[in-house]
Amino acid sequence: MSAVDTTYPARRPTDGMLALAKDIEANHKRDAAEQSTVPAHVYTDPEYWEREKAAIYDCLPQILCPSALLPDAGMALPHDATGRPLLITRDAQGLVHVFLNVCRHRGTRLVEGVEVCAAKKLVCPYHAWTYSVDGRLLALPRPDTFPDLDKADNGLIELPSIETGGLIWFCPKENPDFSYAEKLGEDFDALGMGEQHFYRRKLHKVKGNWKLIMDAFLESYHVTRLHAQTIGPFFKDGVTSGDMIGPHSRAAVGRLEEMESVDLTDMAQLRRVVTFAYQLLPGALIIPSPDYINVMVMMPQAHDLTLVEDFMLIPELPKTEKARDHWERSWALLDGGVFASEDFRAAELGQQGLSTGAVPELTLGTMEGGIRRYHETVEEALRAAN
Incomplete structure (x- = not known):
């Protein structure tokens, strides 16, 4: 339970969000995957990054x-x-x-x-x-x-x-297709993101490939290990499901033991037992926690250097010292702890190791299928640009 009372207007999740929640309730893993691989050069090759820049970051809505x-x-x-x-x-x-x-x-x-x-x-x-x-x-x-x-x-x-949906998108190219941004906006409207208040932002400089940062948010295999001292315990018994909105991934992790008495059609109740996450192309992440929302935008500068801007949105600006302390601790836990000290650090360590050439391809287990699907989406964008 949050240390701060947050009251949300009555909202209903979109049909897609509700479908993922019902999958979890039925213990049906829609995003089940087989073991697969990803070539290491997609993280370490400067020429591959230049192709990504031309086909993705210079062309697609972001x-x-x-x-x-x-x-x-x-x-x-x-x-x-x-x-x-x-x-x-x-x-x-x-x-x-x-x-x-x-x-x-x-x-x-x-x-x-x-x-x-x-x-x-x-x-x-x-x-x-x-x-x-x-x-x-x-x-x-x-x-x-x-x-x-x-x-x-x-x-x-x-x-x-x-x-749309409480987010500002742009495109470097004329006549873009914003239809998927609008479709995502339906979910974000259901989350009330457009009614949130800006609380904090920070620009991180991560010495790693942008996809290595994305990878950490595309699988749950690492959560109880890398995040053992922070958020890992909250996801120990989680069941996952996921789907796609065009080139964008939508994932959900739910706690089965807490879902029995919850009205899944009530957004406030749903957010207490199911954590959604959106992994967008190009690199962006939307993570709605039970009482606030993190928006992270990745802006690659080179194949091994990425700027990540993290925004924290809250339902109302703090009116008391107790409320301010709650949000400060939440911000410190995620932005300074989980993200900077754990996820971003893991990306930098991965970049260092892959740059040696010791690992020609990454082996992905059945809990890491989201990474393979995201890389397939990147590869499809590169093919479409040729």
């Missing part, structure tokens, strides 16, 4: 951050970790935009820093060209010196984006 990071109109957030200078804004009507953070005059970076700021107008620090948060060029000094300039043609360059 999450930037939770909606809760920009809760109000007139907000802006510089974002550089995808390898391109982005600027996420929320305009006066509450709509989200993703622009290149580049002034149309001389290419100057428009907004500096890495924090969210209040910005009803965006003023270039070089020549004071001024834009609205919806991207329109509003004004410039000495307009008479630009007699042929049409302000309507010189707004900020906008990239395709969508806000």
